[in-house]
Amino acid sequence: MSKIQRLVLGRLALGLLTLFAVSLLMFAGLEFLPGDLAQQILGQSATPDTVAAFRAELGLDQPPHIRYLDWLGGVARGDLGNSLASGRPVTDLIGPRLANTLFLAGYAAAIAVPLAVGLGLMAALWRNTAFDRGANLGALSAISMPEFFVAYLLILFLSIKAGLFPTLARIDMASGPVDALHATFLPALTLILVVVAHMMRMTRAAIINVLASPYIEMARLKGVSRRRVILVHALPNALAPIVNVVALNLAYLIVGVVVVEVVFSYPGLGQLLVDAVSSRDLPIVQAVGLVFAAVYITLNVLADIASMIANPRLRHGS
Amino acid sequence: MGNLLTIRGLALEAGPRRSPTRLLRGIDLDLDRGEVLGLVGESGAGKSTAGLAAMGHVRDGVRVAAGSVEFDGQDLLRLPRGRLRRLHGRHLSYVAQSAAASFNPAHRLIDQVTEAPRLHRVASRKAAQADAVALFSQMHLPDPGGIGARYPHQVSGGQLQRAMTAMAMTCRPGLIVFDEPTTALDVTTQIEVLGAIRDAVEEHGTAAIYISHDLAVVAQMADRICVMKDGLVVETAPTRTMLDAPREDYTRSLWSVRSFRRPEAEAPAPEPLLEGRGVTAAYGRVRVLHGLDFAFARGRTTAVVGESGSGKSTLARVLAGLLPPEAGEVVWGGEPMEMRLARRGSGTLRHVQMIYQSADTALNPRHAIRRILSRPVRRFTGRRGAALEARVGELMDQVELDRALLDRRPGELSGGQKQRVGIARALAAEPEFVICDEVTSALDQLVAEGILRLLVGLQRELGLTFMFITHDLAVVEAIAHHVIVLENGRIVEQGGRDDIFERPRHPYTRRLLASVPRMDPDWLDRARTRDLQPHA
Numbered sequence: 136m137s138k139i140q141r142l143v144l145g146r147l148a149l150g151l152l153t154l155f156a157v158s159l160l161m162f163a164g165l166e167f168l169p170g171d172l173a174q175q176i177l178g179q180s181a182t183p184d185t186v187a188a189f190r191a192e193l194g195l196d197q198p199p200h201i202r203y204l205d206w207l208g209g210v211a212r213g214d215l216g217n218s219l220a221s222g223r224p225v226t227d228l229i230g231p232r233l234a235n236t237l238f239l240a241g242y243a244a245a246i247a248v249p250l251a252v253g254l255g256l257m258a259a260l261w262r263n264t265a266f267d268r269g270a271n272l273g274a275l276s277a278i279s280m281p282e283f284f285v286a287y288l289l290i291l292f293l294s295i296k297a298g299l300f301p302t303l304a305r306i307d308m309a310s311g312p313v314d315a316l317h318a319t320f321l322p323a324l325t326l327i328l329v330v331v332a333h334m335m336r337m338t339r340a341a342i343i344n345v346l347a348s349p350y351i352e353m354a355r356l357k358g359v360s361r362r363r364v365i366l367v368h369a370l371p372n373a374l375a376p377i378v379n380v381v382a383l384n385l386a387y388l389i390v391g392v393v394v395v396e397v398v399f400s401y402p403g404l405g406q407l408l409v410d411a412v413s414s415r416d417l418p419i420v421q422a423v424g425l426v427f428a429a430v431y432i433t434l435n436v437l438a439d440i441a442s443m444i445a446n447p448r449l450r451h452g453s
Numbered sequence: 454m455g456n457l458l459t460i461r462g463l464a465l466e467a468g469p470r471r472s473p474t475r476l477l478r479g480i481d482l483d484l485d486r487g488e489v490l491g492l493v494g495e496s497g498a499g500k501s502t503a504g505l506a507a508m509g510h511v512r513d514g515v516r517v518a519a520g521s522v523e524f525d526g527q528d529l530l531r532l533p534r535g536r537l538r539r540l541h542g543r544h545l546s547y548v549a550q551s552a553a554a555s556f557n558p559a560h561r562l563i564d565q566v567t568e569a570p571r572l573h574r575v576a577s578r579k580a581a582q583a584d585a586v587a588l589f590s591q592m593h594l595p596d597p598g599g600i601g602a603r604y605p606h607q608v609s610g611g612q613l614q615r616a617m618t619a620m621a622m623t624c625r626p627g628l629i630v631f632d633e634p635t636t637a638l639d640v641t642t643q644i645e646v647l648g649a650i651r652d653a654v655e656e657h658g659t660a661a662i663y664i665s666h667d668l669a670v671v672a673q674m675a676d677r678i679c680v681m682k683d684g685l686v687v688e689t690a691p692t693r694t695m696l697d698a699p700r701e702d703y704t705r706s707l708w709s710v711r712s713f714r715r716p717e718a719e720a721p722a723p724e725p726l727l728e729g730r731g732v733t734a735a736y737g738r739v740r741v742l743h744g745l746d747f748a749f750a751r752g753r754t755t756a757v758v759g760e761s762g763s764g765k766s767t768l769a770r771v772l773a774g775l776l777p778p779e780a781g782e783v784v785w786g787g788e789p790m791e792m793r794l795a796r797r798g799s800g801t802l803r804h805v806q807m808i809y810q811s812a813d814t815a816l817n818p819r820h821a822i823r824r825i826l827s828r829p830v831r832r833f834t835g836r837r838g839a840a841l842e843a844r845v846g847e848l849m850d851q852v853e854l855d856r857a858l859l860d861r862r863p864g865e866l867s868g869g870q871k872q873r874v875g876i877a878r879a880l881a882a883e884p885e886f887v888i889c890d891e892v893t894s895a896l897d898q899l900v901a902e903g904i905l906r907l908l909v910g911l912q913r914e915l916g917l918t919f920m921f922i923t924h925d926l927a928v929v930e931a932i933a934h935h936v937i938v939l940e941n942g943r944i945v946e947q948g949g950r951d952d953i954f955e956r957p958r959h960p961y962t963r964r965l966l967a968s969v970p971r972m973d974p975d976w977l978d979r980a981r982t983r984d985l986q987p988h989a
Binding site: 348349350352353354355356357358359360363367368371372445447448451 | 547
């Protein structure tokens with residue numbers, strides 16, 4: 136087995152271990168929530184017998200480690216339990232919401248990542264020019280405003296005043312992809328404005344950091360154009376930090392969009408989580424938490440693996 | 454005029470416009486077609502700046518204050534950027550000091566070597582690759598057909614340096630600037646690279662500017678030598694004239710700097726302070742030292758020499774307690790020595806001190822010198838208050854530094870002053886055994902000589918035992934009593950300095966000694982005819 140294969144496998148194993156640790160923490164956290172779940176759901180007027188029966192039905196009379204192992208076993212079989220509120224299987228509730236969230240995140244990412252990396256490269260190429268300052272200023276202004284504020288501004292101008300886009304992002308795949316993209320444009324744009332600055336500035340910084348290397352001076356002295364210096368000589372050596380910041384922002388697009396979903400009443404995972412927390416629907420809270428953790432860990436592991444593969448020292452041993 | 458390059462009144466400056474730092478203060482240089490000009494001087498003399506300016510290139514933050522650089526009839530400093538770019542790599546090319554840092558780690562060698570001919574449309578990809586292979590073989594690179602497929606980290610430093618010279622040759626430029634191309638190499642590698650560079654320059658009739666701080670190296674390469682100091686040209690003359698009859702005092706001082714010798718006639722070697730038997734050490738599974746037997750005589754200097762990778766620094770790490778050996782024992786004054794740093798008592802910690810190669814990185818840039826010296830004094834000798842203050846002052850006197858510098862930070866000191874602070878910090882513990890790791894390698898020759906004199910004086914005064922790690926055999930000859938020659942983690946030879954230098958027995962020692970450039974323009978020819986089998 137080559138060095139890089141060992142490293143990649145090690146990183147994957149570490150990711151799984153992290154996911155396991157997160158599931159444990161999450162379970163313990165919910166365990167420490169104050170109050171008795173069965174009592175709360177049934178209300179104050181329930182008789183102790185009813186409460187006890189309900190506890191037995193939910194399995195709450197079992198010791199915590201048994202319940203954790205039960206739950207973990209269910210997860211491994213793809214069974215996340217049933218919702219306490221509706222009694223329907225959690226997987227049925229989460230499935231369409233996850234698809235919606237991934238759709239919105241993918242929509243935003245497909246525009247934001249190329250835009251941010253492109254702007255970052257151009258800012259590095261023309262650094263300390265008006266373009267560089269303008270791009271930095273614009274990106275920083277966008278990130279400095281809270282996302283709900285950006286969302287309301289966009290609604291005010293693009294929806295209410297200009298009437299270009301709907302205020303509510305009701306998604307209906309049946310009416311075709313163009314309609315779906317149109318309906319979700321405002322939440323996607325909000326997310327783009329929030330994530331571009333971070334990725335752009337990191338790209339610019341990573342490239343400028345590499346530009347100080349002797350091999351960049353060497354490339355210039357070979358008569359290589361500035362654009363080629365940035366794209367061919369600097370970018371491959373700056374990939375690791377760029378990939379990492381991109382992964383971080385992709386993860387944010389999936390797990391951090393609760394506010395945007397609420398503003399546009401978009402039926403995504405974040406909304407589901409908020410509703411489940413307020414109705415104490417613990418199986419859903421646990422399941423959504425696990426999905427978020429898995430997304431976060433997977434993207435970070437992928438970024439790590441991509442940086443390893445981008446490094447010729449690891450790709451080709453000496 | 455057949456002049457290829459004419460530099461007139463060139464002045465470059467950096468920093469604020471009101472009080473600029475003047476890097477070049479009006480220099481004139483001329484170069485004929487096919488001629489090799491050597492640029493010599495200490496660091497800060499402006500050699501590299503002048504070399505780059507000869508290509509019309511000034512680094513970011515540097516401004517042209519006055520003067521012109523005329524190459525083939527065009528003033529490079531006034532050309533539009535696009536026109537200059539078409540000259541770079543095509544008619545003007547550059548070979549940098551560190552090939553390892555100057556090759557892009559992300560691309561294969563062949564793609565980098567053929568980039569200039571492809572961009573300048575001198576040759577098709579295929580033709581450029583065939584030409585690169587021919588140049589590789591001319592530079593005596595092993596496996597010229599296959600080496601291009603490798604990445605820079607898969608190729609040794611000496612081979613990279615030759616590949617970079619091949620890269621500079623690909624468009625058959627009129628002028629190549631070599632900026633200290635062999636400074637980072639071991640002597641035995643240096644000799645091969647020097648030979649390859651000279652052959653290539655001669656064969657293609659390329660004019661070159663060869664920059665080096667090492668006169669002996671420049672003497673092998675250059676037709677004419679130009680000595681620079683503080684951004685000015687001190688004198689220029691044909692190589693032989695310059696070596697035999699330098700006119701200026703400064704040039705003569707550069708020439709004589711290697712004359713320092715430790716005064717002779719010392720008593721026969723006393724008992725050893727520290728003895729190692731069968732010392733074996735490894736990094737992980739890679740064994741680096743193989744059963745070394747050695748002794749360091751009390752109050753003497755033992756030099757450990759060898760090429761990079763020979764295990765010199767590993768031995769220092771073992772003795773300093775940073776890398777516990779796998780096997781073998783070390784005896785200190787008759788007692789076994791604790792080899793794990795964490796278990797060493799304060800006595801042992803105090804008695805073994807280190808001086809590092811780069812005082813720049815070994816001193817905390819945010820601490821004043823007073824703080825840097827006070828800490829070890831307090832820690833090891835328990836002095837407080839006035840006694841501490843007095844001791845710190847005394848340390849400054851011992852290393853011949855003005856006490857007024859105590860309130861400065863390392864960044865405000867010169868390289869030589871910083872190294873003296875490094876020495877004072879080692880002395881603060883009142884040690885017996887001092888490990889000096891390449892302490893003069895980063896310094897100019899005049900400054901290095903001052904440091905060597907200081908160390909010899911301190912040894913006589915304080916009875917210190919030095920372990921002196923260096924790749925510079927001239928330094929060894931100057932100050933060592935005893936020499937240990939390491940090759941691939943084994944001691945191939947050890948003995949008194951004169952025995953080693955005058956009657957070397959092991960072939961490796963002989964090769965090492967023969968590879969040290971001499972101040973004689975014919976040295977390279979003789980050294981190569983004597984010993985021209987490729988070792989790379």
